[in-house]
Amino acid sequence: MKPRIAIDMDDVLADTVGKFIDIYRRDFDTTVLPTFFRENSFHEILEKDVYQRLADSVHQPGFFTDIAVMEGAQEVTRALSEKYDLYVTSAAMEFRNSLSEKYDWLDEHFPHIHWKNRVFCGDKSIIRADVMIDDMPYNLVSFQGKGLLFDAPHNRDNTLFERVNSWEQVGRILL
């Protein structure tokens, strides 16, 4: 049996921060450079009510439909699947409308990962795998295997886990 990798969707396979940047610029302000939000978490920058309204946009139908694929994710997961069993593990249960949108998004962008290897859950401590790649430290805390923290503006202060900055780096570590 191949070792298993559990791979998160938002901000790991999918550029969800990029989607929030687009919405922020569309609905609120275009005076701040988009690149600034790659370095700084919305949470730390925005007025509380603006942050909340931006965060609430995940509930809009279609939010998860047109998120861009993270650079290198398709190529590296294709290469990894030779050596590992890959599972997409997304905490999708928080957002009912995300379920079918994420399902179709995976069909479109990651057809090389079978539907049998998709997991939509809430609390990820239910996941059994050898490696987990996630941008949320609390998902790695409860994980029993090796955790890789996928770099994101909202996890820069975490030093508990091995950080990966790109899919290219994931490939170098795991291939």
Add this chain to the structure above:
Amino acid sequence: MKPRIAIDMDDVLADTVGKFIDIYRRDFDTTVLPTFFRENSFHEILEKDVYQRLADSVHQPGFFTDIAVMEGAQEVTRALSEKYDLYVTSAAMEFRNSLSEKYDWLDEHFPHIHWKNRVFCGDKSIIRADVMIDDMPYNLVSFQGKGLLFDAPHNRDNTLFERVNSWEQVGRILL
């Protein structure tokens, strides 16, 4: 931390065989007693093409919406949740339309199990828990904890796992 139980939906929490009986009687034949299909698997009884057409009805929108709750499931899961962390683990990924239907069904019938404790997956070998209650022997084969086979017409020939015939019996074993 409480021990964890992974609980299947179809034919464990939900009377999916009952739904198939209703559809069979509606679309094909009313000459056979419904109780007969509680003792004998459709697979063994029906003409191949009839079986296939019946099985394909899972793809109809709404199939998972109005399935009856299995007798005793609500009461016993409520009691179990005092002593265990319960996770609903359904192989829902096979049927795209089932995702939101199963989500709403759980909201309606099992509000005492939080959305964080729902898992929609394909291959259940990704699940980490202490006990798994499932009607499909192949899900229990790949499970590392204690497996309980929930009795169903389609698993009567299996002798590999401890069989439970009702939620009342699950309660007696685990409480």
